[in-house]
Amino acid sequence: MTYLLTDHQYGKAETRLVRVIRDAARHELRDLNVTTAMRGAFDDAYLTGDQSAVLPTDTQKNTVYAFAKKHGVASPEAFGLALARHFVHDVAPIDGARIELEEYAWDRAIAGGREHDHTWVRRGPEVRTAAVTVDATGEYVIGGVKDLVLLKSTGSEFAGFLSDEYTTLPETHDRVMATAVIAKWRFSTVDVDWDAVFPVIRAHLIEQFATLQSLALQQTLWHMGTAVLDAVPEICEIRLKAPNKHHFVVDLAPFSMENPNEVFYAADRPYGLIEATIARDDAPPAGDAWKFSAGLA
Numbered sequence: 614m615t616y617l618l619t620d621h622q623y624g625k626a627e628t629r630l631v632r633v634i635r636d637a638a639r640h641e642l643r644d645l646n647v648t649t650a651m652r653g654a655f656d657d658a659y660l661t662g663d664q665s666a667v668l669p670t671d672t673q674k675n676t677v678y679a680f681a682k683k684h685g686v687a688s689p690e691a692f693g694l695a696l697a698r699h700f701v702h703d704v705a706p707i708d709g710a711r712i713e714l715e716e717y718a719w720d721r722a723i724a725g726g727r728e729h730d731h732t733w734v735r736r737g738p739e740v741r742t743a744a745v746t747v748d749a750t751g752e753y754v755i756g757g758v759k760d761l762v763l764l765k766s767t768g769s770e771f772a773g774f775l776s777d778e779y780t781t782l783p784e785t786h787d788r789v790m791a792t793a794v795i796a797k798w799r800f801s802t803v804d805v806d807w808d809a810v811f812p813v814i815r816a817h818l819i820e821q822f823a824t825l826q827s828l829a830l831q832q833t834l835w836h837m838g839t840a841v842l843d844a845v846p847e848i849c850e851i852r853l854k855a856p857n858k859h860h861f862v863v864d865l866a867p868f869s870m871e872n873p874n875e876v877f878y879a880a881d882r883p884y885g886l887i888e889a890t891i892a893r894d895d896a897p898p899a900g901d902a903w904k905f906s907a908g909l910a
């Protein structure tokens with residue numbers, strides 16, 4: 614029997630990095646979780662144990678910290694691009710680099726009625742994500758957000774669905790709809806003001822969720838995705854994943870009480886999982902943009 618090593622990549626997952634800029638009394642802060650993965654002809658490391666082409670994952674971690682000091686963290690996307698370009702262009706055996714970033718957002722603390730200069734409050738659970746791939750075919754950037762937890766207490770329906778002998782779900786024209794959106798959007802260029810577009814995309818996702826009279830989470834995802842593509846020409850594809858966090862109306866009849874959509878049991882599982890990928894018809898090839906490493910971003 615002959616075996617083939619058909620694919621491989623290696624790197625340091627989840628390097629936690631907090632970068633503070635303290636040149637002025639008002640400090641700035643960025644809080645990241647960075648994963649690096651190297652791609653190339655590292656077959657010998659696996660097949661014979663020869664490490665001569667292997668840049669240690671420890672070195673990759675050090676590079677993350679050194680680059681944070683040297684270049685700063687302008688945005689997750691820009692930081693990922695700087696790292697990926699360095700690994701591919703400056704370290705000979707590396708043909709491709711994949712950098713995945715999570716960013717945890719901090720809001721300035723309010724103290725004495727105004728924003729504090731060096732104290733923040735973690736905004737959660739939402740996480741901004743970025744995944745950068747640089748290889749011989751080009752540079753690819755995917756931005757994203759995950760755990761964007763949204764809930765609307767009306768304006769959502771689910772009716773007219775297919776029914777068979779196992780169907781018990783009642784139709785509804787007024788229900789709670791809640792989800793924790795995972796959205797990833799692929800840029801067709803790296804000439805982007807990353808920090809300017811992120812809040813625009815996020816605002817469109819939220820606005821569509823809020824304002825659409827939703828006939829299903831599927832329809833909501835279509836509207837969220839197309840609104841982002843309409844608003845940001847640099848984005849050519851968006852992938853959305855939405856767990857349908859079911860809120861069941863509690864039967865209060867045993868207690869002689871009506872419950873017109875006021876008291877709910879918020880189930881954590883099982884959940885419907887609704888997914889969609891929406892792309893422009895002229896989207897450029899994705900290369901390895903969607904090939905994951907740790908897969909957190």
Ligand SMILES: O=c1[nH]c(=O)c2[nH]c(=O)[nH]c2[nH]1
Nearest residue numbers: 771782828829830831857885
């Ligand atoms: O928005 C929904 N989409 C579904 O496909 C579905 N299925 C289900 O049981 N409830 C819902 N809700």
